[in-house]
Amino acid sequence: MNHTVNPHVSVDCVIFGFDNERLNVLLIERSAGNIPVAVQYALPGDLVWEEESLDDAASRVLKELTNLEGIYLKQFKAFGNPNRVNDFKDLDWLQSYRQQPQARVITVGYYAFIRMDELQPEASSFAEKVFWRDIHEIPLLGFDHNEIVDEAIEVLRNDFDSNKVGFELLPDKFTLSQLQTLYESILDRKLDKRNFRKKVLKESIVVPLDEKQKGVLHKPAQLFELNQ
Amino acid sequence: MNHTVNPHVSVDCVIFGFDNERLNVLLIERSAGNIPVAVQYALPGDLVWEEESLDDAASRVLKELTNLEGIYLKQFKAFGNPNRVNDFKDLDWLQSYRQQPQARVITVGYYAFIRMDELQPEASSFAEKVFWRDIHEIPLLGFDHNEIVDEAIEVLRNDFDSNKVGFELLPDKFTLSQLQTLYESILDRKLDKRNFRKKVLKESIVVPLDEKQKGVLHKPAQLFELNQ
DNA sequence: AAACTTAGTGTAAAATTTACACTAATTGCA
DNA sequence: TGCAATTAGTGTAAATTTTACACTAAGTTT
Known part of the structure; x- marks a missing residue:
């Protein structure tokens, strides 16, 4: 399981689930780095391997996190602001978990649908705990992840209007x-x-x-x- | 005019123009590298600078190419297949024009609208000649640019259906x-x-x-x- | 003056969207 | 056993939008 990681590109996944009442997003808790800080939340994601496509990277993240395969996945936007990292907690996390924390990272956002009852959380390299949160109650997330969630919801609405997606939920x-x-x-x-x-x-x-x-x-x- | 270039991320622009009859795409001719080869066509694009956002990079490419500002621009997809470069002509071009030709490059695609009669071609770092081509008559382009064009057209159609874009044409x-x-x-x-x-x-x-x-x-x- | 070409126009049928109230059928409780 | 509570299932019709269709007007050119 040795892959060369591309330190410049990551994928983040907005995983939607439906509990027969509301739409939810799957979030992760990530460890604090070196500084004592309250628990931190983020979207699941990872750097892309050198030999995998963007889609394959997103599928891998999902498989690692949920142990599910063949999940509906759609790329919705790339995020690449030069100042995506301007919170000390995010910087601290990068320094603890990334081989090249100073590298500028472009993130490609994907959204996915899974059945909430099929989730089998796995220990993964990027998430300690996972939990569902109603899309109207998303906490403050790391980096620009709140923006990524908002964008995904907007795109989902549009996609639903034009080609009715989401029945997998x-x-x-x-x-x-x-x-x-x-x-x-x-x-x-x-x-x-x-x-x-x-x-x-x-x-x-x-x-x-x-x-x-x-x-x-x-x-x-x-x-x-x-x-x- | 000295900017540090990020060798891992580029933007490519599908620039639409309308001649009162058909939709066109602006293509560039690029120089052959070291090998004698017929003229090569591609989409206009460039590597992103370290201190600029993706949107700013796309705007810059447009400004350099057309000398126009405030152009309608929308990101539509990221392209990152590991084997995007599998034609010797493309590899040759990379080796002649890129500082790190071996670097894997993720491309973020943008589409834009300009008035065909407002185009004032400028000598730019990435295009020797520009020309319009009907969207149904796109020649073979470099890298995965044909795929990028097809995708842009598809997205434009969808965007037009949901929020009527393109009047700038x-x-x-x-x-x-x-x-x-x-x-x-x-x-x-x-x-x-x-x-x-x-x-x-x-x-x-x-x-x-x-x-x-x-x-x-x-x-x-x-x-x-x-x-x- | 005629030929050619596009500009401008209305009716109506079909399809879709919008708005609205009441009975049926289960479980749980008194 | 009956009642309360709760959601399942149902139709009509008005309003709006979409679809289909033909002919005269008004320029330039020959």
Whole structure:
């Protein structure tokens, strides 16, 4: 497992998860370096290996972090401000964890979708702990990671509008209400139930299953799956 | 004019121009290095300076190439395949023009809009000659530049659909037919004139001027300007 | 004067979007 | 057992947008 690292380019991943109510982002805790400081949060990411593509680097980061493969991944933007590092905590972290802390690093941002219940956290070279956070409650992150998160959400909204992405966030079987809540979470606005159902059924996005919900405190909803 | 160059990151610009009929891309001719080879084409681009942002680097490339400022510019993708350089002509060029030709370079792609008649070609460090080429007639370019062009066009189409960009390609005064042809060029499909006019006038995208075309071989069209 | 060419125009059918209320069917509790 | 609470499922119609279609007007050139 010896790879030559390219110290000038990294990938950071905005990993979205959906808990049937809200959209979440997976964040990591990173160790403080040499200075006593409160816990620090960041996006998962890593430097790119010399022999891997950007996409492969992002896939690797995801695999290391979540132990999942074949995850939906999309590059959304490159970040390369010369003054991305202007907080002493970030500088301290770089000095503890990077071989060339003074190198200017361009970061290519990716967003991804995983099922929250499929997450199997692995010890990785860049994350001690991982946790989910509602997209409306993102804490202060290292470097320019808050900006990266905001941008990813914006791009996701746009992508959703033009080609409906994000179904990977749902379980294999789901109710139309869950689907509606996903749409509403991504678009950040309410949709009318009757109109939503009518539209989704008309567009043949979903296929009804011969199954209903069980053990719910209300009328059991019919289950659907995605129309492949 | 002495800047430290970052040998690991470059920007390439897909510069769109519109000649009232078709969408074009501005390409450069680059010198052959040491080997006798037919003329080579590429996208304009340059390595990023250590103290400049990615956006600033792209602006600089544009300014050097076209002598224009304040150009509409948008980042659309990062390209970083490890084997971007696998043609001997490209390798030869790198060896003649780059200080560290062996360095792996990540390229951040930008697209831009300029008026074709405003182009004032300048001698620049990276282009000997520039020329416009219809987007359907792009020759074989260096490195992965053909892929970069294709991607830019795709992104432009998407961006146009979601937030109508590209009006900068038109002159200050234009006819509705010119506007329609711009739409059709970007979308790559015909639009119905009556419907187009009705829609555009309804959306208040344009403002009618007290002026008509002159010296045309048909009924003179009314001139419009963009509604700021 | 005629030929050629594009500018400018309206109707209406089809499709989509928007807005709105009530009964059905489960679990849990008294 | 009945009730409370809660979400599932449903249709109508008005408003808006999209789609499809043909002919006269007004210049320049021959």
